[in-house]
Amino acid sequence: MATSLSLTIARRCLPFPAKLALSILPGLVVLGAVEVVLRLTGCGYPAGFFLSTDRAGQKTLIENTRFAWRFMPQQTARAPLSFQFPEDKPHNHFRIFVFGESAAMGDPEPAFGFSRILQVLLEERYPALRFEVINTAFPAINSHVIREIARGCAECDGDVWIVYAGNNEVIGPYGATPAFGSTAPPVQVVRVAAFLSRFRIGQCLGGLARKLRARQPANSAEMTELLLSRPIAADDPVLRRIYANFENNLHALVRMGLNARARILLNTMVSNLKDCAPFVEGEPPPLPPEKLAVWQTSLAEGTRLFEEGNTEMALARFQQAYALATNHAGLQFRLGRAFLAAGDTNSAKYHLQSARDMDAFRARADSKVNEVIRRVSQSYRQERLGLIDAEQAFNTSSPYGITGAELMCDHVHFRFSGNYLLARLQANAISKFIPRQSESQAEWLDQEACARRLAFTDWNRYRFATALRRQISGNLFRRQINHREQDARLQNEIQSLQNAIKPDAMPQQIAAYREAISAMPHDWVLYDQLGNYLLAHADRAGAAAAWTNAIQIAPHAFTPLYKLGLLLNQPETASQALTYLLKAERLRPASPEIHAAIGTAFTHIGKPADADRQFKLAIALDPASEHARIAWAESLLNRGLTNDARQQLETLLMFNTNSLQAHLRLALFYAGQNQTQNATKHFTEVLRIDPNNETARRCLSSSNTRSNTATRPEEPGKTSNLAPKPQPR
Structure with missing residues (x-):
């Protein structure tokens, strides 16, 4: 009795923090025990972006293919590219991390993305250094996810962090669609969710919450349809929260990089302005009935006149509609194209940029996203953080000063020429950080030399164009008013590359792969590309040997x-x-x-x-x-x-x-x-x-x-026809 009374008195005498600790301690013990049990029984998955493994007695870091499960349903979550690098950076290694989404990854063919070209450029110019370009970007993520990736990279002794991100802020996790969870919640809520998802308890609770929601999209096509059904106008209040969250995440990423003693390169985002019409033009403007009728008639007549080649009359009709209402993405794009045809490139650029900003399918970083990137870059000392104005550089390098299909393959992804330009921009900036004793007087490799080093051949160009033409046959791209123009451009490109698929081109193509592999014998991606080529030409044994070599280099x-x-x-x-x-x-x-x-x-x-x-x-x-x-x-x-x-x-x-x-x-x-x-x-x-x-x-x-009935459709390079060749997710 006296002992119990003494304990009670003792507790009352404790300061408040001690009382609080004693009250929550039992709960923490229980949660810790549950966490241990879940880990021992195999529930959940590793939460970090990197996994540690052993390669020939050396600790090596590889990608965690389940990392994105923390932020989205497993069936729609994508995986990062495969990479491997020493956990402890060797003395003569220069380590670069690339952050971003599908464009930074190199979609639609990462083997020829800008990070791969960047590595070739740097290795050729500075042969005394060993460059590790680790591309952490992958599709369907945004700054909320990239911030967690950066947390892992901060412990990996990176020399330079390249950030090319901003396309998915609206359509990615915690953006404007509830497919991944709450709609644009405050960044503090997202951070709590990200923190909890590091633990097996949080992962289990998150998985349960997703199952209790309405049916989630099961694939990228369903996700696209969901996003199309919920357009986001340029004046939607949700965008203010999204821009604020993006700025908060970008600041956090920069601070993590600077604290890790890395140099930071922030890039403004590039969009296809000239040749990519809005995906969702938006509703007709809220005008009185009589004015709305005039607006619609002017838009329709202007479209017809422009297609007939009557630029002057079309421009007059579009301007008549513009005088009544300006907030329509489709009208802005038509005006931009008409001004371009009339030779007024400044007005064309203004309206084409406005068309992108008003597109209600917000899969392109708009002007406000680039404003955020520029504003964040001005908040830090410039000797450790640099801004690369990729948007301006691409416009300058494009016909009429407006980025289009010459450098872009769709709305935000790059052709090889665009990837080369982006890589050169990064290489020029990185050259300022190279130790003086490693300086080289060699010139940067040109685009064609980089293509040879990566075995980017005419066959790859043909494959690239045919895959892109299949992609734009989907519902999203068919909605664009210039879809037929895009399709015709790709048809012409495919036709011009017919010689690349003829049998007599095979020796030259094989020689290109062999030459690239001899220069980079430990590059598993080159063996993978060789396997693709050999299988397409019915050399199954050769393809098997190529992929076997790739597995020997990168077993994971x-x-x-x-x-x-x-x-x-x-x-x-x-x-x-x-x-x-x-x-x-x-x-x-x-x-x-x-x-x-x-x-x-x-x-x-x-x-x-x-x-x-x-x-x-x-x-x-x-x-x-x-x-x-x-x-x-x-x-x-x-x-x-x-x-x-x-x-x-x-x-x-x-x-x-x-x-x-x-x-x-x-x-x-x-x-x-x-x-x-x-x-x-x-x-x-x-x-x-x-x-x-x-x-x-x-x-x-x-x-x-x-x-x-005995006739069955055959696929090139296969002896049986079980199913169409799938694309891994």
Whole structure:
């Protein structure tokens, strides 16, 4: 009794901080115990951007492919590029970190992104130094995520931090869409969420919260449709919070870099102004009915006159509409193009920039984002922080002084020429930080020399153009008023590169790869590119050897593991394929394409139950996955379960009525059942999507559809047709 009373009196005598500590201590102990149990039982995932591993007795840092799970649903989260570098920086190494989103990563082909060109430029100019250019950028992230990446980089002894970020502030995590969580919450709320996600308890709670929300987008196409359904006008109040959050995050990143004794290079953001029309022009202006009718008529007549080549009259009609209302992205773009055709480049640039700023699909950094970047750069001592005005440099290097398709491949991503220009801007700035004893008098490599060093050949240009043309056939780009112009430009480019895909070009192309590999024998990306080329030209053994070499150099790299697994995923080599696919699955367990490929391998080796389990996992991750449903249908068909196979294909068409592969396989299925009417319907759909499809044309021209059932669509370089080649997420 006396002891208890003494303890009570003692507690009352304690200062308030001590009382508070005693009151929360039991809760902290419980939370700590739960955290330990979750880690021991394998719940959750590593929270840091880097993972430590051992390479030939040396501690090495590699990417954490699950890092983005902290900020977005697993099925839509993207992974960083594969890299590896010593945990302890050697004496003669110069370490550069690149921060940003898909444009900084090098999308649509990171093998030729500006960070790769930058490394070539620096190594050639300063051969006494070993340059490590570590690209931490990846798609669908923004400054909230980049801030956490920078936290990890601050401990890695970087010499220079390059920041090229700002395109995804509105459409990325904690932006204006609730797909990733709350809509533009205060930055303090985001920081608390980011802090909690470092712990397994926070990860589990975050995963549970996402499951309790309405169904989240399962893939990038669904995400795009969600964003299109929720346009953000230039005067939306949510943008003020987004700009403020971006500025807060940028300041935090700069302070982390400076405290880590790195030099910081901030870049303004580049957009395709001249050749990229707004994705969402916006609603008609709020005018009285009679004025609105005049505005709409002037816009329509101006558009018609401009297409007919009557620039003067078109400009007059657009100006008539502009006098009534200015806040319409489509009108601004039309005015800009008309002024450009009339030779008034200053007015053209003003209106084209206004069109970008008013685009309600906010996937391009606007003027206010660049204002934030410039303002932040002025807040620090310039000897350790530099501003690279990439926006101005690209305009200066472009025809008419307006950035367009000469340097850009779409709205924000670069052609090789654009990546080279951005790399040169960084290289010029970095040269001021190079130790004097390492200075070189050599000139910077020109664009063509860099292309040779990275094996960027005409075949790559052809592949790049065809992939880009497929991309702009999607709903997002078809909305643009100059879509036909963009498509025609790419058609002409593809036609001009036809010689690159002819058989007699192969020796020269192979020589280009061999030359690049001999100069950089430890670059796994070059072997990956060689594998792509050899497979496209039906050299399966050569492709397998190339990807095997890539894996030997970078055993943790997802891409060569996945591609080699797909290549070997044939009945006679399915067991080998499983080895690589299962390793790839451990790196990206939320990829439906990988689970579908594993399902196909299990089908080949005669394990249907295991196959179905993998296909179900793939469908659970993305019910609309074309690859997963077609692969499952082929697996079912090989087991004689024809009705189940048909059901998978028909379900796919419920999600995607334009799936050529589903229509083609259903047409062949119905032809095999002698159901001519149904077969004809699906063959007709195939020709609607692809007018040059030989299988559909041949079968439709035959009087007896059933006689063509043995015909199956073949893919280049493959001996079986289980599914369209998937793109890893």
